[in-house]
Amino acid sequence: xxxxxxxxxxxxxxxxxxxxxxxxxxxxxxxxxxxxxxxxxxxxxxxxxxxxxxxxxxxxxxxxxxxxxxxxxxxxxxxxxxxxxxxxxxxxxxxxxxxxxxxxxxxxxxxxxxxxxxxxxxxxxxxxxxxxxxxxxxxxxxxxxxxxxxxxxxxxxxxxxxxxxxxxxxxxxxxxxxxxxxxxxxxxxxxxxxxxxxx
Amino acid sequence: xxxxxxxxxxxxxxxxxxxxxxxxxxxxxxxxxxxxxxxxxxxxxxxxxxxxxxxxxxxxxxxxxxxxxxxxxxxxxxxxxxxxxxxxxxxxxxxxxxxxxxxxxxxxxxxxxxxxxxxxxxxxxxxxxxxxxxxxxxxxxxxxxxxxxxxxxxxxxxxxxxxxxxxxxxxxxxxxxxxxxxxxxxxxxxxxxxxxxxxxxxxxxxxxxxxxxxxxxxxxxxxxxxxxxxxxxxxxxxxxxxxxxxxxxxxxxxxxxxxxxxxxxxxxxxxxxxxxxxxxxxxxx
Numbered sequence: 001x002x003x004x005x006x007x008x009x010x011x012x013x014x015x016x017x018x019x020x021x022x023x024x025x026x027x028x029x030x031x032x033x034x035x036x037x038x039x040x041x042x043x044x045x046x047x048x049x050x051x052x053x054x055x056x057x058x059x060x061x062x063x064x065x066x067x068x069x070x071x072x073x074x075x076x077x078x079x080x081x082x083x084x085x086x087x088x089x090x091x092x093x094x095x096x097x098x099x100x101x102x103x104x105x106x107x108x109x110x111x112x113x114x115x116x117x118x119x120x121x122x123x124x125x126x127x128x129x130x131x132x133x134x135x136x137x138x139x140x141x142x143x144x145x146x147x148x149x150x151x152x153x154x155x156x157x158x159x160x161x162x163x164x165x166x167x168x169x170x171x172x173x174x175x176x177x178x179x180x181x182x183x184x185x186x187x188x189x190x191x192x193x194x195x196x197x198x199x
Numbered sequence: 200x201x202x203x204x205x206x207x208x209x210x211x212x213x214x215x216x217x218x219x220x221x222x223x224x225x226x227x228x229x230x231x232x233x234x235x236x237x238x239x240x241x242x243x244x245x246x247x248x249x250x251x252x253x254x255x256x257x258x259x260x261x262x263x264x265x266x267x268x269x270x271x272x273x274x275x276x277x278x279x280x281x282x283x284x285x286x287x288x289x290x291x292x293x294x295x296x297x298x299x300x301x302x303x304x305x306x307x308x309x310x311x312x313x314x315x316x317x318x319x320x321x322x323x324x325x326x327x328x329x330x331x332x333x334x335x336x337x338x339x340x341x342x343x344x345x346x347x348x349x350x351x352x353x354x355x356x357x358x359x360x361x362x363x364x365x366x367x368x369x370x371x372x373x374x375x376x377x378x379x380x381x382x383x384x385x386x387x388x389x390x391x392x393x394x395x396x397x398x399x400x401x402x403x404x405x406x407x408x409x410x411x412x413x414x415x416x417x418x419x420x421x422x423x424x425x426x427x428x429x430x431x432x433x434x435x436x437x438x439x440x441x442x443x444x445x446x447x448x449x450x451x452x453x454x455x456x457x458x459x460x461x462x463x464x465x466x467x468x469x470x471x472x473x474x475x476x477x478x479x480x481x482x483x484x
Binding site: 067068069070081084087088089090095096097098099100111114115117118121122146147 | 208209212215238239240241243244245281282283424426427428430431434454456457458460461
């Protein structure tokens, strides 16, 4: 699957087994990417997030914790801060929210995906990885319904398959793939910042 | 990129965007609640929830309801202003106030504190308890403000589900508590009612950070998880009000994931406890 020219942003959701899955997927991202990558990974509440530290060491692209109202930068990986929802807003800009948990989760994958659909519409790539609850299923369905590309980690290869199965139950995915093939797909994303990026 | 992005928007999405602006304008003109400076992403999500509550397929239908049925507006307002809080939320913030800000507060003959966006009152009661423990409450007035009158009534009642008390108690303990939370409420019929001795020092009142101005000089402003719902322009206005309300070297506490990075007011404040987002207004201002 070649994503060239089709994708303006990537959203990824995972929970149990997610760090492991991301460890295969994210290091494949080549430097100088154009689309930003937004990630919600469920963590136990009140644990300080070390995701940025872990993945900065493993990745060739910038990895940051998303900050409220910052302008989205090209080719950057943004993790949702623990205990806040991460939304993409007009600009595109980051917006955080302390609204109620969704599926007992804050950050919620559905909240991220649904907000990203409002901004990027059909030019969005949505990916659901390993996880033990059903958060993300509605969000991925929204990506599908807007004409975006949807990818679900092959449930047999997921440490916790429930999240992938819930997503597949709601809508068929464009691609159901093992992690290394998801990683391979991400290498075909567009490179190079666009001129208008500075906005 | 903007053109490209809006080009990717579905037709339904574009209609929603147009109706969204019209509804927000209608609310402003009809009811004088100004959501025009709110971050659209959260507001859109809340409006979609409201649409399903009202059984409306479109925002235009919701607008019709709200404009022609004034009884519907308070219900919609609850959706638009929903704020989730708890007592002593982020206990490390309260510990930092206690250990690093209270010593300054002791030096004033009388104290005024502003809890902006107080929602159902959890933060205001938390501060009242903290100040009571530090023997400062007797000389303090806490102004707790919000735009939602219904929520303010709940806040003034100070009644919370008893199931929430264990969480409040654990937070209180981590905030460096000098007393037991149970000293401050009586529990009956599944509810915990906070004491009048706290309420006597709290003034709950209607105030909008979007449209109103400063009403008092205060030594401390606590406004947490409110600014994230505003766009940069409205954040700037709100922080400007805090700056104006604060005395020289007064303190401002904001939410753990909020920052003054994008505010033109940032230069007016010094980082005081950076990890807990507590700022001090500069002496020369």
